[in-house]
Amino acid sequence: MVNDVLQAGLRSEVVEVDFKAKLEKHLSKNEEICENCGGLGMKVDNNVFGIKGYKHSKGITFPFNNQSLSFCPSCYNGIRKRCEHCNKLIAKSWTVCNCETTRKQKADKEELEAKKRWNKIPKISLENALANYGMLYVEDFDEYVASNAFEDWVEYQRDEDEFFDPKDLRIYITRCESIYLSAADIIENASEDLHEDAEVSNEATEQLQNFLDQWCKENSSETQTYYADESTGVIYSD
Structure with a gap:
């Protein structure tokens, strides 16, 4: 790999990341430190690239890399939460678990709210x-x-x-x-790229609106x- 870097006219440098810090976490019920990032909330990203015309010795299209840190895909701020019902870790994109018990609770709550609304x-x-x-x-x-x-x-x-x-x-x-079609909106959109003083009179706008109203009426069904x-x-x- 070193030879490939040199042949491509690049140089390899290693950036040592050593924060030497202790991160304080205040966890609520069912929360825990992310097992993937260890609570850092970040991960190393590989940002690979290639060089046009350069043929890698092993035929790799994107052999070079500029690594950086990005957010952990499994958690927010290094913290994950377990479902209080099924005890499974909740996915990062979800605010609550999608287990059967949680779904039933949500359905029951929605039904109660629907009944209250109906009664009023x-x-x-x-x-x-x-x-x-x-x-x-x-x-x-x-x-x-x-x-x-x-x-x-x-x-x-x-x-x-x-x-x-x-x-x-x-x-x-x-x-x-x-x-329904608005003459004012149509004219505004059509005039967007015209000169700054371009305008259509109120009378002309009203004429267009009357035409549009009739057209909409004919196509309403x-x-x-x-x-x-x-x-x-x-x-x-x-």
Whole structure:
């Protein structure tokens, strides 16, 4: 390797890293020193490179290296945490473990919050909802159901599950949005690279907006998108 470095016109220098320091760590419950970096929170990175036209003796494409320090891929600040349920180390990219117990706790918490939210909002009858909204959102199934097919959907669920009771469902109204184009935004984007005093009059902007509104209206049926509106619930009754 030394000969290859010299032949490439490079020189090899070793940088000794000796911090001679003691790092103080204040650990909370289930935390421990990272086994990979020993608590340093850093690791040695290999930043390899090659030289155009240089043929390495062993055919290595990137034979040379400028090593440096980078953050440890296993921890933050040299500390790792174990799950209090399964006792496994939690991955660096996760704030909590993904074990079955943790997932169940998260699901239970979300369900409790959903029930609290449901109990606080006003409710309308299913008949009212079917008459005034094109789509309803069934939170329990995370599913949007067309109002004109809602009763068929309920019957299908009954056939699939003998214990299914539509009275237990949390059903929400929806809001519908279609495509919208802003003349002001289009003009602003189109003028970005023009001279600094380039502008379009308010009258011209209004003319373009009128055209866009008409165009959006003509294409609204193909772009309709429904969103759950959790401000109002729907009470199912036979």
